[in-house]
Amino acid sequence: MFKHAQLESVKAWIGNPAHGALPLHVRIQRAIRQLILDGALDVGKPLPASRALAKSLGVSRDTVELSYGQLHAEGFIERRVGSGSFVSERAQRLPERGTLLPKGEEHKAALRLSSRGNAMFQGGGVRDFLAPRPFAPGVPETRSFPLQIWERLHRQVLKEYGALALLHSPPQGMEPLRKAIADYINLERGAQATAERVLVLTSSQQALTLCANVLLDAGDRIFIEDPVYHGARKAFDAAGLECVPVPLDADGLRVEHLSEAARAIFLTPSHQFPTGAALALDRRLAIIEWARQHQSWIIEDDYDSEFHYEGKPTACVQGLDPYERTIYIGTFTKSLFPGLRIGYMVLPPPLVAPMTVARTLLDGHSAPIPQLTLARFIEGGHFGAHVRTMRAVYAERRNVLARLIRQHLADFVEPRIPAGGMQMPCLFIRDIPEHEAVESARREGIDLLGLTALHASSRHHAGFLMGFAAHAPYELEIAVKKLANVLRALCC
Numbered sequence: 001m002f003k004h005a006q007l008e009s010v011k012a013w014i015g016n017p018a019h020g021a022l023p024l025h026v027r028i029q030r031a032i033r034q035l036i037l038d039g040a041l042d043v044g045k046p047l048p049a050s051r052a053l054a055k056s057l058g059v060s061r062d063t064v065e066l067s068y069g070q071l072h073a074e075g076f077i078e079r080r081v082g083s084g085s086f087v088s089e090r091a092q093r094l095p096e097r098g099t100l101l102p103k104g105e106e107h108k109a110a111l112r113l114s115s116r117g118n119a120m121f122q123g124g125g126v127r128d129f130l131a132p133r134p135f136a137p138g139v140p141e142t143r144s145f146p147l148q149i150w151e152r153l154h155r156q157v158l159k160e161y162g163a164l165a166l167l168h169s170p171p172q173g174m175e176p177l178r179k180a181i182a183d184y185i186n187l188e189r190g191a192q193a194t195a196e197r198v199l200v201l202t203s204s205q206q207a208l209t210l211c212a213n214v215l216l217d218a219g220d221r222i223f224i225e226d227p228v229y230h231g232a233r234k235a236f237d238a239a240g241l242e243c244v245p246v247p248l249d250a251d252g253l254r255v256e257h258l259s260e261a262a263r264a265i266f267l268t269p270s271h272q273f274p275t276g277a278a279l280a281l282d283r284r285l286a287i288i289e290w291a292r293q294h295q296s297w298i299i300e301d302d303y304d305s306e307f308h309y310e311g312k313p314t315a316c317v318q319g320l321d322p323y324e325r326t327i328y329i330g331t332f333t334k335s336l337f338p339g340l341r342i343g344y345m346v347l348p349p350p351l352v353a354p355m356t357v358a359r360t361l362l363d364g365h366s367a368p369i370p371q372l373t374l375a376r377f378i379e380g381g382h383f384g385a386h387v388r389t390m391r392a393v394y395a396e397r398r399n400v401l402a403r404l405i406r407q408h409l410a411d412f413v414e415p416r417i418p419a420g421g422m423q424m425p426c427l428f429i430r431d432i433p434e435h436e437a438v439e440s441a442r443r444e445g446i447d448l449l450g451l452t453a454l455h456a457s458s459r460h461h462a463g464f465l466m467g468f469a470a471h472a473p474y475e476l477e478i479a480v481k482k483l484a485n486v487l488r489a490l491c492c
């Protein structure tokens, strides 16, 4: 028989609501297994007869028989006809809880990570804003997405490809999508792309991680913008790279600071994250020349260039680079919807094979059905139409937010009205603690991204980024008024 405490422990395990989804016989089996693993039942110790245990637990004998059968199959108990069930010899070989490590050390040991793992964990990763609350930066409006068109194209894909659409995609991506992407960015971004040079990925974040690990070794130097996109910084830090911040001005990165060599440079040239500056053409050419001289890579993150409100954006660096030192990164997270999980790189030809092989180690490939649906969405002109519609919507929202800030927040911040993109940097003009402002706003249902964490140097203006794309003017107005109350309370 079990001792009283052992029986109580089995009952407690079975009754624990956290285990409620498991069938009863599995709960009994797990509870007894736990007693064995904890060393509470010695080897050779007889277990209660199934009838007796069934009675003590108030369950049927069949249920206990099923549990014992499973414990036997897993090698935890032996069953001898006529004499009952016993904790098996083999269970003795299981390391007893608490014997390998002094008490209290177990938890720490479970968290013994590699230094790479620690760097990733300490960096906190890149958490996207899930439910788009005002003013989560970089989140597009998804409520007006043409779902009927998407659904029709999705059905067409399933009908035409049938079971073939259910198989693996080539790791480089489906040919129709690679071609559609190449045609689109050649036309709209002045890129030099071909389907053969496009690698379809799940996100630009994946592209950044691949670049950090495939092109550079730990300890290698990479120039980054200061301030910089946190997702890039975290990918580079996790790979152990030495990030060297380069200051910016209104024309983007100050190229005179690129005197030394580095293995790579990371840029958001069409719309610097977070300042919104566009990198001037002469600076783009200077960076290309620097990369040629030092045989360095240019990592160009063109994350939201579709949304430019004052004329066309400058051609991308990749299209201007005759030496093929540039890796162009694009994403559909902003231009379509974040749940799509499709991004891509346009690679110099010698990098296509190494990058494709490296991505097979991360996730194999991107899902074929969304790739094929997206290819049709682009080829059919729906992507262009959607971007045009959203560009007008976002331009209006940007103007509305600028007006609302002037009306309600003028005592606290100065907005930097961007020529493109989905977010507006706002700099404090009073002594307001940035972290407290972000936290108090969050408690009121408002998401802001503080600027300080994006800066390497301590000489910068505190403030926050306000995303304006995902909310209609009336929603922006309600949220701005709420934010005014939050900031007012912090100033008093």
Ligand SMILES: Cc1ncc(COP(=O)(O)O)c(C=O)c1O
Binding pocket: 137, 138, 202, 203, 204, 205, 206, 229, 231, 268, 273, 301, 303, 330, 331, 332, 333, 338, 342, 343
């Ligand atoms: C500069 C920049 N690059 C990349 C991304 C993320 O794109 P993805 O969802 O494809 O990783 C963002 C999103 O906020 C961004 O701001």
